[in-house]
Structures are given as structure tokens and as C-alpha cells.
Amino acid sequence: MAPSKPLSLRRQKSRAASSRHKELGGLTLQADVFVETDVFHLDQTFSYVIPEDLVDSIQSGSIVKVPFKEREVLGVITAVKPIENVGLRPVSKTLLPNALSSEDLRLIEAITERYVARRFDVLKQFLPPLSLNVTLEQDVIATKGRKRDQYSRHYLLSRVGENAIDLAVDFVVSHSGSALLVLLPTERDIEKFKNELRMRGITEFAEYDGSVKPTERRRLFLEILQGSHRLVIGSRSAALLTFPNLDHIVVVNEASEHYFDKRAPYWNVRDVVMLRADLSHIDITFVGAAPSLELWRLIEKGWFQLVRSKVRILTKSSKIRTLPETYHSTIREGLKKGVVLVSVATKNYASTFICRKCKSVARCHCGGRIIIAQKEKYACNMCDVTTSQWRCLECDSRESMAFRGGAERIYEEIGKAFPRIPIKVNTADKPIDSISSEPSIVVSTYGVEPIVNGGYSALVLLDGEELISRPFIRAEEELRQRWFNLAGLVSPGSPIYLSIASQQHIAQSFISNRVNRSLEAELIERKEVALPPEARLIRISGDARALVSLRQKISLQFGDQVEALYSQQSNCLIIKCEHESASAFLKALRALQKARSLSKKELFKIEVDPYFI
Numbered sequence: 001m002a003p004s005k006p007l008s009l010r011r012q013k014s015r016a017a018s019s020r021h022k023e024l025g026g027l028t029l030q031a032d033v034f035v036e037t038d039v040f041h042l043d044q045t046f047s048y049v050i051p052e053d054l055v056d057s058i059q060s061g062s063i064v065k066v067p068f069k070e071r072e073v074l075g076v077i078t079a080v081k082p083i084e085n086v087g088l089r090p091v092s093k094t095l096l097p098n099a100l101s102s103e104d105l106r107l108i109e110a111i112t113e114r115y116v117a118r119r120f121d122v123l124k125q126f127l128p129p130l131s132l133n134v135t136l137e138q139d140v141i142a143t144k145g146r147k148r149d150q151y152s153r154h155y156l157l158s159r160v161g162e163n164a165i166d167l168a169v170d171f172v173v174s175h176s177g178s179a180l181l182v183l184l185p186t187e188r189d190i191e192k193f194k195n196e197l198r199m200r201g202i203t204e205f206a207e208y209d210g211s212v213k214p215t216e217r218r219r220l221f222l223e224i225l226q227g228s229h230r231l232v233i234g235s236r237s238a239a240l241l242t243f244p245n246l247d248h249i250v251v252v253n254e255a256s257e258h259y260f261d262k263r264a265p266y267w268n269v270r271d272v273v274m275l276r277a278d279l280s281h282i283d284i285t286f287v288g289a290a291p292s293l294e295l296w297r298l299i300e301k302g303w304f305q306l307v308r309s310k311v312r313i314l315t316k317s318s319k320i321r322t323l324p325e326t327y328h329s330t331i332r333e334g335l336k337k338g339v340v341l342v343s344v345a346t347k348n349y350a351s352t353f354i355c356r357k358c359k360s361v362a363r364c365h366c367g368g369r370i371i372i373a374q375k376e377k378y379a380c381n382m383c384d385v386t387t388s389q390w391r392c393l394e395c396d397s398r399e400s401m402a403f404r405g406g407a408e409r410i411y412e413e414i415g416k417a418f419p420r421i422p423i424k425v426n427t428a429d430k431p432i433d434s435i436s437s438e439p440s441i442v443v444s445t446y447g448v449e450p451i452v453n454g455g456y457s458a459l460v461l462l463d464g465e466e467l468i469s470r471p472f473i474r475a476e477e478e479l480r481q482r483w484f485n486l487a488g489l490v491s492p493g494s495p496i497y498l499s500i501a502s503q504q505h506i507a508q509s510f511i512s513n514r515v516n517r518s519l520e521a522e523l524i525e526r527k528e529v530a531l532p533p534e535a536r537l538i539r540i541s542g543d544a545r546a547l548v549s550l551r552q553k554i555s556l557q558f559g560d561q562v563e564a565l566y567s568q569q570s571n572c573l574i575i576k577c578e579h580e581s582a583s584a585f586l587k588a589l590r591a592l593q594k595a596r597s598l599s600k601k602e603l604f605k606i607e608v609d610p611y612f613i
Helices: 007-023 052-057 102-114 119-126 164-174 187-199 214-225 236-240 269-280 293-300 328-335 407-417 464-468 475-487 505-512 516-529 544-561 579-598
Strands: 029-035 045-049 063-068 071-082 093-096 153-157 180-183 206-208 231-234 248-252 283-288 305-308 320-323 339-344 353-355 370-374 377-380 400-402 423-426 440-445 458-461 496-501 536-541 562-567 572-577 605-608
Touching (some): 029 119, 045 063, 102 119, 102 579, 119 236, 164 180, 164 187, 164 248, 164 283, 180 236, 187 231, 206 214, 231 236, 248 269, 269 283, 269 293, 293 516, 320 505, 328 407, 328 440, 328 458, 339 407, 339 475, 407 440, 458 475, 464 496, 475 505, 475 516, 496 505, 505 516, 536 544, 536 579, 544 562, 544 572, 544 579, 572 579, 579 605
Parallel strands (some): 153 283, 153 305, 180 248, 206 231, 248 283, 320 496, 339 440, 339 458, 423 440
Antiparallel strands (some): 029 045, 063 071, 063 093, 562 572
């Protein structure tokens, strides 16, 4: 609870409230308020009278405490106007006078519609941790954004041997006069980014992410809201931070799974940042080594301008080796100069397999991945297809090859091949922060690689076929992002080994140093089976009987525009929806959720454009 104000200050605010009341013609005012009800069909505004002593501290975008039924709840003011109804209950208290701008409120509406969400679930993403007992002291200022006629959309593409975080630091240095919001996937990435900034002489910035304690987040929220910071660095949670007069949003490695929220309303940074830029005309720049397929589609359509980094490191100076060669020669060559990084999958993937004959990923006719559900039983991870007889769609072979891997197995294998060389295992639960440049081998899972001054002298990328064959549709995209990011950790000219065949399009992208070759090839494959980004995917989970009934209703109402696949493995509907039909379909889902809420039926869990399917 905030301390009491001095009597003189309370009198000043009282006089200010009276002055504003007179300016409005002495009218009693009411506020339209979204309240925290947790009830889907009550997702609407409710009207409250504004007490005279709160008139000066309430405007559109204020966070308040209001009575609702028999309790006090949080609310956000969406409009203030002359009173229209009698007998309204009064607003109890102002918690934060001007937390949200008019542009923020419009963005909340857009996100609510896009993700079939409750508004207050979205509202919470915009605010620091608040409760009914927390009051934030703040001067009442107008929260008007700066609307520009034009804004830019770029993708800054790094090359093999370049690091996306380093490129983002270069971008910030070159735009030091602008108000910048920089988003990175993980706390580890944020730490590296901050260290690089300090080395370049930039020390004035704010860090706003989930690792910051609630009290500190509230303080930073107010400082940013009142213009005290021009450079803000954060993770996913900072994407919706109110930042008056923001010039530019920079997103590093936008394809990362860490940018997808696993809690309702299941939003992702890429799409929300683009919504925010469109509404507020803010420049946006994505920085990375491999765009997501969704973003590459927009680049091809001309919605984003692709910019390659100015420094070019030719891949022909690096030796790219692939299957069927072994990785031992790459390690041996790297050990002559320094530390070799061996990257392995994060876990074993024994449920997935490929065709032993042609090495194609096991796929279903719907485009989903076939997995080994149990002994001698195969199932699709997207639809209801199950069979005891699997055949490869490419070569009609029945021979399959399952995968088993892991850091410990690779450690033992390398230890036998290089008995007198120091070998270290680096994993998320036992990370190594840094390592000397003396010749050694580091076996590491992805995302926690230790830092080596000057970069690694060789890179061995293992488990490629296993990672591509995982039973979710972004398996290939995630492998491309991982491997091209890891290629930014090596020193120029270092050899790189890929555990995939040379004809595979990701390998071709490495050999040519053109990631677009792989992106374009996968887009063609996606078009053939109508998978993202050529279509929208929506996952609906709930009671099995309700899902069967919903599937029938979808077929009747939307016909060929929407395809509903029932997955027995995860007991959910996977909806394929054309982009042109998505808006109407999502509105229909929202109406359905309201109807189920009114009937006191369990709501469906709805995930729009999820990362994992």
C-alpha cells in the first residue's frame, strides 16, 4: 500500500479535480470498465460512476479497483463520458492513472480477436504484476503515441560465421538516438546482449523481463511510461510494454519457441509485434540467421524487406562436410586450432523414424508426422489415421529406422575416438559459462553453448535426421534455425559437419551460404499439403464427444474453407484454415465459447497458430 500523501498535496488534487469537473460543465461522469471476471460471456464493459475526488486521476487507460457482485476486482477504463445511467456503483480506487494508451487499447482488442481470448487475459500481458493492494504513484499525463504516416519492416539476415546478437548490437549502436525496444528469446541471450552493449560503451538501458522481481518491474514500468529510458531490453513479456514515442522494435531470432506463450491466450511475439507496428506505425526489424516460414512468406510477398549484413564471410573458405562422411575428420582439423563444438539433440526421440531405404521422413497423407504409437502400431500426430502396416509415401518401402541419441552416448563415442583430448559435456542442468581456447571438445545441447573467445575452431552438428523427423510440423524449421544460429559461433573459415545428406536442402543452404534455398524448398512442400504458412492452424482441445460434434458443425458451416482433423493421440481437433477465412472462423469460435460459457459448459482450449503441433 502506498504511503499517505501530505495534506497540502491532497488539497491540491482536490482543487484540480474540482477544476476539471467545472471544465466538463459540472456533469457527473461515468466510466466504461473492463473488469477481471474470469467468465467468458461477461467479457464486456460495465459502467461505473466516477467519484468527484477521482475525476482528476481517471482517464481512458487507467487501472482501477471496482466493486463487482460481492467483491472488489481490477478493471481498466476504456472510456470516460457524461453519465447516462442512474444508480451506478462508484469506482473504488485508482491504482494506476494512465497505464495504457489508446493505441494499447486497440491492440488489446486486436489480440483478443486474433487469439479468441478473454480481454483481461490479454490486458495482464501489458501490465506489471498488480493486485488490489498495490497503488503506483504516477503523474497523470496524456498517453498519446506518435502516429507516423510511414514505417519500415526489415529482416536483417546474418550469414554463416556471423552472430545475430552481434548484428543486433551493431543495429542499436547505429540507432543510438532512437527510442528502441529490443527483444531476445532467453535470459542467456539477454545477458550476452547486455555484455556486448557494455563493451561498445552503451550502459544506459532498462531490462524488463520475467526474471525481474515484481517490485522492480512496477518501478521500471513507470519509468518507461514516463519517458525515463530510451533503450529497453527484454524477453517475450516486454513485447507489449507501454513505451510512449517508441521508434523501433528489434526482435532477435523471431523463430524461437521461447517467443510463444504457453499460457492463455497463447500469443506469439512475431505476430503481436506486427499487429502493434501496423496500429502504431512503429518501425520493426527482425534479426536472425534463419527466418520462420511465416516471415519468409511475407518477405516473398514484399511486406518485409530482406537486408543482408554488410560483412560477407564466404562459405567456400569453410569446409562443409555432410553424410555419409564421419565427423571425426572435422574434429581432428578443429583441434589443431582450438575448441570444437559438438551439438546434440536435447533428448532421445525413439518414437520417430525415417524410411531406411530413401531416408524420407515418415509422413501421413494429411501432412502430419507418423510416429510409433506402440509396438507394431503407427499413428499420425495430426489426424485420426492409425495403421499396423506402414509404407513410405516416397518409395513405398516398409523398412523403417528409429532414432536413439543423446549427449552421454556421443561423449562415450568421441572419448573412444579421441582418448587423450579433454572432453566436456554441457547441458541445461549443468552448464559451462565459459571455456579456455586450449584444444578440447565440448559436447553441448542447444541454447547453452559456452562462450569461447574468438569462436569455435570447428562445429559438428549431430542428430540432424532425428531432429528433422520429430513428430511436429516445425521440426525442419527449428533445425534450420538452430544450425544457422550455431554457425554464428565459429571463427571464420572453420570446418562445419552436418549430419544430413548433401542433397538435403538445409545442407544445400549451408554449402551455398543462402538460407533461402531451404526456406523456398520447404514452402513448396507446405503448399502441397496446405500447412502453415500457406494456411492457419488452430488446435482445439476438450471433451471427446464435444469435439466430434464441433467437427460436424465446422464441416456444415464452413465447408471446404476449413478442414477439421481429429487427432486421437492428443484428443484434439487440428483446424486447417485458409487465410481469407480465418477472421470469420475465429469470430465463430468466439461466439461458440460465449455460448458454452452461458450454458455453464466447459470451455474449449483454443490455441491459434501454436508452435508445437
